[in-house]
Amino acid sequence: MNKSISSTTGTIKYRLKDIHAKGQTSIILDYSFGRNKRIKFATGYKVSPKNWDKTHQRIRAIATINNREKVNSDLLKFSAEFLDAVTGLNEEEKQSRQILKSILINIIRGGDDTKKAFTSFFEFADDYIERREKQSKTISSVKLSIITVRSYKQTINRLKEFNKKVNYNLDFDSIDLKFYYAFVKFLEDTNYSINTIGKHIKNLTTILNKATEEGVNTNLKYKNSEFKVLSEESISIYLTEAEIDSLYKVDLSKTKDWELARDIFLIGYYTGQRVSDYNGIKMEQIKSFNGRGVIEFKQQKTNKLIYVPLHSRIKEIMNKRYNGFPPPKLNAPDINEFIKEAGRKAEIEEPIIIKKKVKGEIITETVPKFSLIQSHTARRSFCTNAYLSKMPTIDIMSISGHSTEREFYKYIKVTPQERAVKIADSAFFSN
Template sequence: MASGNFKLKTDNDWNTIFFRFKQGMQFDIISSTGLKVPKGRWSDARQEILSTHEVRYKDINVKLKGFQAYIRKEFEDTKLQDDTVIINSKWLKEKINFFFNRESKDEKINDKVFFVSFLKSFIEEAKTKRTKRGTAVKPRTIQYYNTTLNKITAFESFVGVKLKLIDIDLNFHEKFIKYLENEEYLNDNTIGGFIDAVRLICGNASKKGLNVCNDYKLTEFYSPSNKTKDIYLKDSELNLIYYTKFEQDYLDNARDWFIIGARTGFRISDFLKLSKDNLNDGFIYKQTHKTDFPVIIPIHEQVQKILDKRNGEFPRKISDQKFNLYVKEVAKIVGLIEPTEGAKVVPQEIIKEGKKKVINRKKHGVYPKHELVTSHSCRRSFATNLYGKIDTLTIMKITGHQSEKIFLDYIKITPREYAEKLKEYWRKMNSEIS
């Protein structure tokens, strides 16, 4: 039967604890645990560190006893494996690294211990993984995982610690949020997205039976968020944009795309890719990019006139960046200049590592309305303007929202506008009675 015991090889001021593991003539191997004990404070007979103020001897002794139980179990498990496992010094060293959560030369061992290593393997798996619907994971989702990886790696460099899966606890949660706020200058919603990703990764590691701290399941392991003040344009404002004549061709082209976006409810990644192939018998057919969901929507009168103006063709293709730049100019020309609460990306000067640096971050405030108009305003305007006029499920089928709760949070009707709707309803009721 295999047996193991700890021993010292030296009698110096500080001595490394080794572990010897053997079974008859089959193997007799020894490897360093990496733990050290002060001179004269080790007991071979008791296999533990004696009382001392120089190390946390009680904690180390508990860990040593745990390792002995662990190594016996690992050895017995090798007898159940199909492949022949060679019990040698390399095998023992890997088990020591795994148990004590240390880096190994074997990446498969590291994947089971270290957060970044596991995240890298998670990303590689995601590239070939299928979703519940049987579709491939979207490149945008893979990019989101990679961005999370970059933030975690930067955080490790900042604190000077290589995180283990077991380290992802409430203490990490607090420090990581502070780092993203104070060093990366990110807003709450962006930070919340990274915390969501961390929870997802920990949950995946837990399902694989890895040693994970369960703090990620606690309500205290929250994802920060802030109520965004995203704007929408009322029908009257959209009509103003539609009927305004623009002398510059690039503004006329951007305006037409904006109206198409606001009258279809598509995301910019979808409406800027529309072509004649998407038209059939008075409807627009589109397999949406983000959700891969087929959407059919009747052609709005304004969209049809834009097509007629261009001999049945959609406007000239432009980039997302130019679209967002031009529509602000369009909105300014038609007079959308009233002070409006919202958020926009602004340059911000910071000092990092003693050097001045300019970064672009979203900043909440009150701005002229035209400065807040973006591609997101199209889809949000579509949903908000139709809400209450047709059933909510129909709007959700077009916008792709999965739940009414998320949809209601997405539309941007103010309390005053709800009150005005009720006032108008009562007015109509009274006029009918009289």
Template sequence: MATVHFLYRSVRSKAKLEVRLQHTHKTDDKATNYIWTAKAQIEVTKDFWSKQRKIKSKGNVDISNEQTRVNNLCNALDNFIIDCFHTTTPEAITKDWLQTEINNYYNPQIKNPIEVIPNNLIEYIDYYIKYKENYPSVVLIRKINVLKKKLERFQINRNAPILIKNVNKRFKLEFSDYCEREKYSRITIQRDFAEVKTICLDARSKGIETSLELDKLSFPREKATNIFLTFDEIKEIENIDKDKLTESLENAKDWLIISCFTAQRISDFMRFTKEMIRIENGKSLIEFTQKKTGKIMTLPLHPKVIEILARRNGDFPYAISDQKYNDYIKVVCELAEITQTVIGSKKIEVENDDENEPKIYRKVTKEYRKCDLVSSHIGRRSFASNFYGTIPTAYLIYVTGHSTEVMFRQYLGKSNKDLALELTNYF
């Protein structure tokens, strides 16, 4: 009988799991136990593997999603190895055999070169997710699948399959018109089409025919309305009368301030624990792995964060779900009287012509109270906006984790004209 186990055998904070195949080979006069090990492509954090993979998530969506992802990957590889074992003689099994079979699992096109790659865009999306060079995060998979469902509805509407080779200027106009009729914002249409183009370019790299127009297809980039909290507004949040705050609101308030001075996504800062903190040369640093990018980050803790930890006996606030956090911080900002009217985008229910169909929600850009536009991302944007121009951009990019300065400037909504005007301040 053969069994497969997965082990975390690295000193790093994030690593790929080791696979251990154990089996007993019986002959007429004796039984011999064999153990072979090899590397899988299942990457997890040490903290998750040692502390979170078997616990009940208690409503923590991030932990639950990670448990599902890792369990699915491990079970699939486990079944594959056992199937290979049963089609092989025990004498042929070695460490090299195990590693080769695992490599074949992750690269089936090498083992089966006649595999047919879909040329239909919707079908190719599943192939794209399965064979993407760097396995996409749970968040990215969710976004791509949302796009896939939108394309499925579009395909039904146009009553014709969407072939990758036909993603051209005409397709772009058709897709744009359809999305506008469905009341999607221009920014959403632009983002979705950019993802479609990325998927088609990946298909081209696999030998699938694409349109000659593909490379030049794009939508004019619309400037997003970037909402952030100024230093004065953060101060107002700090100074909210404690009698107005419940324990839950106080907890969310502290997380909001922490996010404004660490610039991290909610998927990262909501996992912060005091065990991640270390002291070097008298400075407090926190080390963690970004969930979206897989980057190992080491950040200095801002005095505002250290002040919150000191008030909480060295502990971070307790973790809550994304939805509760988004709800609570809107109330917190309202209590801080951050209620001025600003232009922004908010997902609201729009009119549905068919009363029997589910409600439709779309992002609508208009004037709202600023506190109603606050969401989990505002801390990250507030850090980048508040410190831009006072801290060297290279340091800001390191903290936010953007790959290039161009991406960072796009994130802030800074055009070349904005940079030129800001440069005059230094002349």
């Protein structure tokens, strides 16, 4: 067998599903066609990685493998018949995943299983994420953020953990309301928040919709109204200008980790960006326009190009502790841990009453404000304080990257009293 089987329509390669498997793993037909399009189809055969010839894409000549010749012969037959069938399609049909998969089903499964998914749920999900991840690097028109790809991967990892722990034998056919409630309970028992659980359900639904659209999945039980995305109002705080001042002025020189986290957090506050953008800015991002310093951001989540005026306190932080350079990058979980300690040292201790759902029960408790500070608090604090300072909303949005005023007003944390004070300063109430 050649390294690949090519034609003017595409290229077929055979590979193993898991090259590091300890036992046997599936032999996958991998068909590449069009512009960055791929189909992966399980051939129904398995082999141990040590018995697979990657170069020639066939099972090695091992005496203990009785059906080696049949498997190798079938692999050649599958690819030859498939390419022959594709050659007879028109150009539009050659780009249709559903048509191509139907051909593979007929060839490999004898045409008796046309309603069955071409592969397992996890194989499809991994393939879908891999495709979207490559698109996010190569095709600007369908660019998917690194953050979103990471979120999909987290969802699949949680599903694999669930499948392993409860031995659910998860596949397209078993995704129904029974699965839904079992998976939600698993996540609740693992102490995930309601909103995190909702995120995983949303991601799962997105993948199932794509599988259905591509003709891979025919089980529509996930469209039941009870198969819903759970959510609750998140516990989101913002730091007032006075609290930001306290955080800026507190001496953390004896705890360098806390100091670094505080400095990175303040850069987030004075730029209004997400932690994925403000953590680890480079010197080349700092530019000068008409004699004014600005920081250039290419937002990872939205792909928007944003310019933010360089605040004097950012310059002071850079000059005082980092030889004129931005502070080095710190792992996001460490920022979340250390910024709470910095907030405690800065005596940001206003009592906050929180309610949360734990294993189906509502729990109410009072916690000091510093314990709720996290990396995202910087961005929310900027938006809220900028709004209260009477900065025009459109200017705040040009920095934060919010697309609509409705989205922006949902995001900021302004109490009715604070809004009333702001309104009182308007021309109408000043007469």
